[in-house]
Amino acid sequence: MLALLRPDSFNFPLFLHVLGAMTVTGATAAAFVCAVSEPRWPWLRMVLARTLIFATFPAWILMRLGGAWEDSRSPIGDDAGWLGVGYIVADAGFVLLIVAMILAAVGVRRPQRNWPIRTVAVITGLYFAALIVAMFAMTGKPGS
């Protein structure tokens, strides 16, 4: 119902936020699949690094800035738990994705080392799960 009562001026930031969220979710899943498939096909390391740098992180920026812009305009959800979940997942994502990008780059430059890519698999898997939780919280708005 809140979506239907939203003023038109909130729409563009919300569009950017949702588009970014859907893109970051798909790109994180792609990175996770690359990381877990890499032991069988080591050349996927380069695909993994490029996915994180050129798809996942730009989509995260779109999601985070769109969300902050929307929140600055809209009073909906101020101090609500579901909005807090969204902020926690988004902000944790910055740290996790930076670490994942660095480790993926290390994995490309040091092909003999396996631990960086294993760690990226864990990070992207956890972040994908966190994004699903955030999607549930932001969409269902439990407690509101």
Added chain:
Amino acid sequence: MDRYQWLLVFHMTGAFLLLGGAVFAGIFNVAAMRRERPSEIAVLYRLVRIAVASVSAGMLLTIVFGLWLVADLDYVKWSNTWVILALIGWVLANALGSAGGRREKETRVLAERLASEGDAPSTELRARMRDPLTLALSWGSGVVVIAILALMIWKPGH
């Protein structure tokens, strides 16, 4: 959470599966275009099948729970412009995606055959991956899905 919230959660889960799956497929398609060896291209196209499952589930969830939401909410009418346009878009995205997917499946089969016959780079395979019609169908489907997302947010004619 009330029934509206639950319906919206399932509808949005479908939208995430749909658009997230399209992004996933796009990433592996672009990666395939940068490779030369048929065996590597075949692997990337096989990974795209995960996205096909995600997009198919997303298509189903969005239409089922989208129609349920329209039927359930008093202030949304079947005659609303954005509802009609979204339904047309859904059918169009499905048709474009299916046609593009069939052509990409043929590309994957070719890549797998070439991989088993020496795995040498092939101009035919490269041309198939860059076929303008296949790219227009697959990427066009994604553009229509983004347009549906815009319709859902702006709700023109409401």
